[in-house]
Amino acid sequence: MTARLPVFPLGTVLFPGLVLPLHIFEERYRALVRHLLSLPEDAPREFGVVAIRAGWEVAPTGPDGQPLPGGDVTLHEVGCTAELRQVTERPDGGFDIVTVGKRRFRVADVDRDAEPYLTADVEWLPEPGGPDEVADLLAARVISVFRQYLGLIRADDEGLSEQLPEDPTVLSHLVAATAVLTVADRQRLLAIDDTAARLRAELRLLNREAALLRQVRAVPVPLAELASPPTPN
Structure with a gap:
């Protein structure tokens, strides 16, 4: 069974149950938020978040503000819906929104023309x-290893460690979203x-990342010098 969803390409991966705040400034995604807000109160206000395989989150535009040719993105096949939970409209017409991941889907077909934003048939x-x-x-083993891993990457891991969920599925999503992993791994x-x-x-x-962290700590170079440059996302 397939469904049609608005799609928001991002340079990150969303998991069920995880909170995703977004600042909406592009007009096409402002239109997406306005569409969701126009739905009946009992209708699901969801859109699909799909990680970008190639391309840019923000479409390149010309002097007239219109998207330039070649601005399309290539998406990964599997995404997660984001349910709109909170919306704050900004004076410039943009939105600050808070969403929560709901359910996973596989992209069957992408439509780039039906709306200002992407839509997709999903399974x-x-x-x-x-x-x-x-x-x-x-889950018990993952909790143990994850706590050790957190101890290597931060000094204030105690609060998070105490809040780790016991439900295996919820735990698996939390670990995937919280560990310092590449988009491809996630x-x-x-x-x-x-x-x-x-x-x-x-x-x-986690065992791979913990081994790498222990190795890096053995190198007499400040961790800041080994960090990757931040992405614009």
């Missing part, structure tokens, strides 16, 4: 239901349908 991906002994066991985790398989993948990634 909903299955979510696990019911108890899973394997996932429960893996995208692979989002695309995994099975919670146990996602937790296994996260164990491998």
Whole structure:
């Protein structure tokens, strides 16, 4: 079964249950927010967030403010819907919004012409239901390794460690969104349908990242000098 969604390309990956605040300044996405606000109160105010494979979050424009040719983006195949929770309109006509990730989907077809913003036909991906002994066991291991990992990347990890969820699926999404991973790593985790398989993948990634952090700390160079330059997103 497919559904039609407005689509917001971003240089990040959204996971179910995670909060995503956005500053909306491009006119095409202002139109998207206005469309969502115009829906009936009982209608789901959701749009799809899909990570960019190639291209730019902000479309290049000419002197007249219109998008230039070649500004299209290539999207990853799997995304997550963002449910509109809070909207603040700015004096310049833009919006500050707060959204929460809801459900995963696979992009079947993208329409670049029907609306000012992208729309897509999407297929909903299955979510696990019911108890899973394997996932429960893996969740306990992931919590242990994740706490060790947090101790390597920050001094104030105690508050987050105490708040780690026990539900394996919720935990898997939180770890994927919180760990310092590449977009490609996060995208692979989002695309995994099975919670146990996602937790296994996260164990491998956390062990890899912890080993790298220990190695970097052994190098007599300030961490700031090894950091990647910030992205404009």
